[in-house]
């Protein structure tokens with residue numbers, strides 16, 4: 001369902017006009033109110049009065065994550081704290097977090113873009129929405145919460161973890177829409193099997209999954225296991241939180257960007273040059289209406305591509321392909337760029353493995369090695385476990401014909417599709433650590 005036909009189905013020319021006007025206003029505003037931007041624009045030789053429309057975008061300087069860290073906690077705010085009604089922060093891997101602020105208008109806009117996203121997957125005021133993203137400084141929980149409430153749905157603010165209770169509420173409350181990470185949804189399925197819960201009998205209809213990159217193959221796996229539609233949602237706290245973009249349930253073909261608020265472009269991550277529509281590169285977003293924390297050309301680090309073709313659902317806004325990885329998650333193995341989600345797609349082509357895997361990278365001499373550890377299915381495990389001592393024991397494993405064949409099939413698929421040779425390590429079902437939040441899939445021993 002289309003919530004805001006005026007903005008989601010606007011003609012591209014009219015939209016460009018609106019985006020251009022809003023861009024000019026945002027540049028004026030950050031120049032007036034944020035010393036960091038005043039200096040940055042001056043250093044880049046930009047006269048804010050000369051920024052008139054979209055054609056001027058490539059001349060503007062970028063904002064990076066490090067700029068937010070350097071201005072910690074409130075240095076980039078364009079509104080006084082008196083007008084800031086909410087503060088979130090994203091955890092940094094080292095040191096201080098990144099702080100983001102919202103005025104009341106920002107909170108309203110956020111609820112609205114989240115409501116558009118949830119409406120796009122078919123949510124209405126008849127739905128029961130279980131929000132299993134974390135509540136707290138992380139934007140996931142409250143973002144989904146406000147959007148679902150704005151639609152008039154019944155919201156269950158359960159937050160993350162609480163695995164058994166999540167399943168109990170599916171049954172007792174009759175949850176119809178689930179919001180969580182895709183890896184958590186897979187974990188819930190494992191636990192449901194242990195509890196003998198027939199998940200296909202649940203009223204659950206659709207899942208809104210995000211906060212980590214996942215593959216098309218994992219979507220098919222989740223949809224088959226739960227008998228639901230699985231849609232991809234995208235956002236980042238620096239820009240607003242979840243609701244920057246979301247797939248529509250009709251087409252599931254790219255995530256509709258709310259581009260009347262968030263102006264997207266794709267750049268070459270190495271040269272920072274703007275790339276033409278359709279090319280793969282790093283997503284850069286300029287906020288067009290934010291009050292507390294407006295950002296100009298923010299480098300998200302996420303790798304995707306854009307299209308402005310009209311979607312089968314009727315929306316005309318830009319769509320981004322599902323994020324294939326973050327530029328800083330990208331592994332370079334013997335000169336080849338590899339994203340964990342690519343490996344995931346290849347693994348899930350085989351019927352005998354489960355979507356639980358880890359990638360171990362190490363270096364022997366000058367040679368990078370990638371080992372793919374993946375769980376085999378319960379059925380295959382039953383078949384092989386009598387014949388072999390342990391999956392970790394290479395001598396017995398290589399004596400088992402089915403495993404040897406599966407191993408060479410996976411190696412061939414990875415070689416054909418990604419272009420590298422990998423080792424494959426099989427693991428027993430349930431032995432790879434499950435995540436109740438964002439999955440950690442890569443262990444890079446080269447950095448230690």
Ligand SMILES: [Zn+2]
Nearest residue numbers: 248251311313
């Ligand atoms: Zn669509």
